Amino acid sequence: MTFLNIPSHLQALSILMVFACTSLQIIEIYAPNLTRFCFAGPPIEILTNNSLQLKYMRMCGTYWSGMIQYARTKLQSIAPKLQTLSLTSSQETFNTPVLHGKFFHLKRPSIYFFGIGFQSYDYFSLVSFLEACPALETFFLYVSMLISHRCYMAGEYDNAGQDTTPQDSNADSLHIRQIPEFQHANLKKVSIQRFSSAKSLIELTCQIIENTPSLRCLELNTTRDLFPSSWYTSGYKEPHEE
Numbered sequence: 717m718t719f720l721n722i723p724s725h726l727q728a729l730s731i732l733m734v735f736a737c738t739s740l741q742i743i744e745i746y747a748p749n750l751t752r753f754c755f756a757g758p759p760i761e762i763l764t765n766n767s768l769q770l771k772y773m774r775m776c777g778t779y780w781s782g783m784i785q786y787a788r789t790k791l792q793s794i795a796p797k798l799q800t801l802s803l804t805s806s807q808e809t810f811n812t813p814v815l816h817g818k819f820f821h822l823k824r825p826s827i828y829f830f831g832i833g834f835q836s837y838d839y840f841s842l843v844s845f846l847e848a849c850p851a852l853e854t855f856f857l858y859v860s861m862l863i864s865h866r867c868y869m870a871g872e873y874d875n876a877g878q879d880t881t882p883q884d885s886n887a888d889s890l891h892i893r894q895i896p897e898f899q900h901a902n903l904k905k906v907s908i909q910r911f912s913s914a915k916s917l918i919e920l921t922c923q924i925i926e927n928t929p930s931l932r933c934l935e936l937n938t939t940r941d942l943f944p945s946s947w948y949t950s951g952y953k954e955p956h957e958e
Contacts, residue, residue, distance in 0.1 A: 722747045724765075753795075759786035762794050770795040774802040778830055781807035788845060792817045800824040806831035811841035822849045826856040834859065840893055840919040847898060854905040855924075859917065893919050900928045907935040 718739050722732060724746040733754040734743065744763045745753070752772040755762075758780040764770070773795055777783030783805040791798065799821050805828070825845070829837065839859070846852060906924055911917065921936065 718742070720744070722750070724748060759783055759790075762790070764794050767795055768797050771797060771799045773798060773800070776802075776804040778804050778806055778828075781805065782809060784808050784827065785810055788848075792819060797821050802826045802828070804828040804830065808834070808837060811838040818848045818850060821851055823851050823853045824856075825849065825852070826858070828858040828860070830860050837916070839914065839916040840923070841916075842920055843895055843898060843923055846900060846903070846924070850900075850902070852900065852903050854907075855903060856907045856909075858909040859912070859914075860910055892922055894923060894926070898923060898927050900924075901930055903928045904930055905933040905935075906931065907933075907937070909935075909937045910940060911936040911938050 717737060718741045720734065720740060720743045722745045726747040727749060729747040730749055731752045732745065732750055735756040737757060740757065740760055742761045742763065745767065746765050748766045749769050750767065751769050753770060754774040756776040758777065759782050773791065775783055775787060783803055785808055787803050798819060801822060846855065908921065
């Protein structure tokens with residue numbers, strides 16, 4: 717199956733889940749009362765019409781790349797009233813892009829990074845994502861450098877999540893980047909799981925701490941759990957829903 721159409725006469729349809737249909741290329745959604753959409757697979761073309769009721773999306777690209785890039789460039793038009801978003805990616809070719817469009821209603825995003833490709837990822841680029849969400853209340857980030865299924869079964873995990881503090885005293889390596897004009901007035905809770913001393917992760921954290929006066933709760937968890945506890949709960953609950 718390469719094409720999926722959800723017709724408008726499905727007035728009572730509120731939940732749509734599409735998992736691992738790897739041949740699928742296009743999804744057209746016209747059901748007017750869809751509130752929750754869960755998708756697992758590579759980024760594909762998703763077309764919607766009258767999607768104002770769509771408030772929750774889970775886009776899982778654990779075994780595929782580019783889901784963060786896709787969400788940042790496509791989801792604003794797919795679900796303009798989105799409030800809760802869960803994104804999982806195994807690799808990103810580019811860092812989070814800076815765009816002028818905003819998620820005006822997004823309050824609860826969760827981002828899961830899985831894969832050794834994120835060893836060199838610039839987590840500080842996520843500031844642009846935070847800037848694009850003026851209504852943001854909670855932000856959950858999970859940084860796991862999971863490797864291949866073979867290595868997982870053999871108990872061989874990579875060391876990408878270990879500390880990566882600069883070993884030299886070069887001024888450039890110790891300089892902490894900041895965006896002075898960044899301010900967030902509504903963000904209250906931030907949770908970063910598998911936190912390490914990766915420089916860009918520290919820069920992201922400092923940016924949030926210094927420019928978010930509304931912050932009430934900050935969790936930096938350095939434990940090396942393979943998967944976050946929320947993945948084991950019934951119904952794939954997000955941390956915000958527990």
